[in-house]
Amino acid sequence: MTEVSSLTGRLLVATPALADPNFDRAVVLLLDHDEEGSLGVVLNRPTPVGVRDILGSWAGLTGEPDVVFQGGPVSLDSALGVAVIPGDEGPLGWRRVHGAIGLVDLETPPELLGPALGSLRIFAGYAGWGPGQLEGELGEGAWYVVESEPGDVSSPRPDNLWRAVLRRQRSELAMIATYPDDPSLN
Numbered sequence: 001m002t003e004v005s006s007l008t009g010r011l012l013v014a015t016p017a018l019a020d021p022n023f024d025r026a027v028v029l030l031l032d033h034d035e036e037g038s039l040g041v042v043l044n045r046p047t048p049v050g051v052r053d054i055l056g057s058w059a060g061l062t063g064e065p066d067v068v069f070q071g072g073p074v075s076l077d078s079a080l081g082v083a084v085i086p087g088d089e090g091p092l093g094w095r096r097v098h099g100a101i102g103l104v105d106l107e108t109p110p111e112l113l114g115p116a117l118g119s120l121r122i123f124a125g126y127a128g129w130g131p132g133q134l135e136g137e138l139g140e141g142a143w144y145v146v147e148s149e150p151g152d153v154s155s156p157r158p159d160n161l162w163r164a165v166l167r168r169q170r171s172e173l174a175m176i177a178t179y180p181d182d183p184s185l186n
Contacts, residue, residue: 006033006034007030007033007038007134007145008030008031008032008033008034008097008098009029009030009097009098009099009101009148010030010033010098010145010146010147010148011027011028011029011030011043011145011146011147011148011152011165012026012027012028012030012040012134012143012144012145013026013027013028013143013144013145013146013162013165013166013173014026014027014028014142014143014144014162015141015142015143015144015176016176016179017141017142018142018143022072022073022127023042023127025044025162026042026044026045026127026162027042027043027044027152027161027162027165028040028041028042028043028072028127028143029041029043029082029101029148029152029153031080031082031097031103031126032097033134035131036131037128037129037130037131037133037134038128038129038133038134039126039127039128039129040071040072040126040127040128041069041071041072041080041082041123041126041127042069042070042071042072042123042127043069043121043152043153043155043158043161044069044155044158044159044161044162045069045070045071045158046065046067046068046069046070046158046159047067047068047069047070047124048067049067049068049124050066050067050068051066051067051068051122052066053068054068054079054122054124055079055106055122057109057110058081058106058110058120058122060110060114061110061113061114061117061120062120062121062122063119063120063121063154063156064156065156065158068122068123068124069121069122069123069124069158070123070124070125071123071124071125071126071127072123072125072126072127072128073125073127074125074126074127074128075125075126076124076125077124077125078124078125078126079106079122079123079124080103080106080122080123080126081103081104081105081106081120081121081122081123082097082101082102082103082104082120082121082123082153083101083102083103083104083113083117083118083119083120083121083153084100084101084102084117084118084119084120084150084153084154085100085102085116085117085118086100086118087100090102090116091112091113091116092108092112093105093107093108093112093113094108094113094116098148099148099150100118100150101148101150101153104120106122118150118154119150119153119154120154121153121154144166144173144176146165146169146173152165162177163177164177
């Protein structure tokens, strides 16, 4: 098998042509990407379920909107915490993924992590790809791969994240941000 160049910490931004309804205009943060596959969370799919309703002890530490996000179509009954922690050293219960972005061990008492958190988001489920599957989708043009920024994790306007991420690109991708929701109405 050929060596896989890691995309861990990067964003996958769904192209307008991506037909899978699970990923329509999705922005996925890749938490892990290697020869064994890929795992990420969709950053712009808030649910109506409050964090307080599912993980009450973490509720006061999440940003707005204070809801659980649907991280993807896999394992919707599991929860992942993604947090931004400024500085070089992260606390016990947090594992750096890329830059200031990392995974929170939700079994850790929140009071141990709370003071260190810059922002926190809770996800139900995740997006997963088997070995070579994501590379195949990239080859088909289903995703744009761009750099992530810590603010992407905690965007207060997740409904606008797809456009915002594309708009900040210094290439022709910025123009795609203007692509209409329904091109047939154009």
